[in-house]
Amino acid sequence: MSDYIVRVTDKDHQVRLYVAITKELVERARSLHKTSPVATAALGRTLTAGAIMGSMMKGDKDLLTLQFKGDGPLGGVLVTANSDAIVKGYVNRPDVDLPLKPNGKLDVSGALGTGFLNVIKDIGMKEPYNGQIDLISGEIAEDLTYYFASSEQTPSVVALGVLVDKDYTVRQSGGFILQLMPGAKDEVIDKIEANIKKLPSVTAMLDAGADGEDIARRVMEGLSLTFHEKVYPRFECDCSKERVEKALITVGSDEIKDMIQEGKPIVMSCQFCNTEYSFDLGDLRDILDRMNIV
Structure with a gap:
């Protein structure tokens, strides 16, 4: 399945959802940086979020930067993205290796530690927008959910996942960002909350064969959906x-x-x-x- 981002809304535009498939771009990043599994997960989640958030911007020259800085052994993650969902990024310590958490998951929060998230949006104003929050978990998606609520006052759900195979290559990668629009009705919010509670992880759905549209239907089950244009994210560096x-x-x-x-x-x-x-x-x-x- 090639990488893409699909934008979805309900018929009354009370909810907007971006679902991303990012296996190819995250595997390219892993290959370039020779990352350990936990570093691959941290970088891959941030690249996926960056691609989605970049695609939310409108201007051709708009630029987004996501900077996670922590006191854990990973040090930090830096990702930039533009409105075409072209991303690049790196981790400070790509070789960090930690034991799995008791639930068998990669310990991204332990690798990142406590610190801050800095979100910079250069959208052609005199000064770039800069929003900063303290990390609440180090799990990337949870911190971004908190960022949207506290800095942009937009109720959001962020889900990100990277599944690393035994040979350290990326087996699955993707995620979604759902946002409630002003005036969203209680019954719509209740449906979304109920759907999210019973939703498997993003990587579990992808590993079971789901595509972006399948995930969107599960997230917004019970609503009449409109699927909009697709964007095709990729990892690309403009260095010279x-x-x-x-x-x-x-x-x-x-x-x-x-x-x-x-x-x-x-x-x-x-x-x-x-x-x-x-x-x-x-x-x-x-x-x-x-x-x-x-």
Whole structure:
């Protein structure tokens, strides 16, 4: 099943739902970053949420950043997304390994620990929107649910899941974000709550053969549904040697002079995709010249 996000509403537009299938993009991220199972789960959940939240934005140049920062061994997760649901991201410690929780699940909350979630939306205003909350669980979906309620005053349900196979590859990945619109009737809210209570996990539904539309029907059972356009998320990094060079310039002219004196080329890698860029002595001298350093 190829990755996609489907947007669904009820006939009276009291509820909107985004369901995402993200196995391919999360597997690409795992392959690039060589993540452990628990790091794959943390990064995959955040990438899925980022893809959905990115697709909610309207402007072609709108950008979303999700930053989870914790005191656990994982350190943190950073994901960016645009309105086409193109995402990229990384974890600080991709090799973190923890025992499974007593219920047999990957211990994402233990890996992340306590800390904060920072949500940045650059939607073309003078200053980007910045919303920050303390982590309430470290389980990604629960923290995002709390973020929507506290920072955006939008009652929401967020469900995210990544199932990692025995060979560490991604077996299933997906999630959904459901939001109640202003004026949603009590009977609609009651139906949604009843549906959510009896719902299996996202990965269990996917592993049983469900697609995005099947999941939407189960989440919104009892309501008349309209399926809207699909968006096709993917993991894609827009790094380049020029961008990495800008990061190199920030170390300062003295550091670059020291690199030249050492007489060895340097290699810098992009945090988001691990692509390596080499700068030989000629490149370093050119950079100094452009910095107007004699």
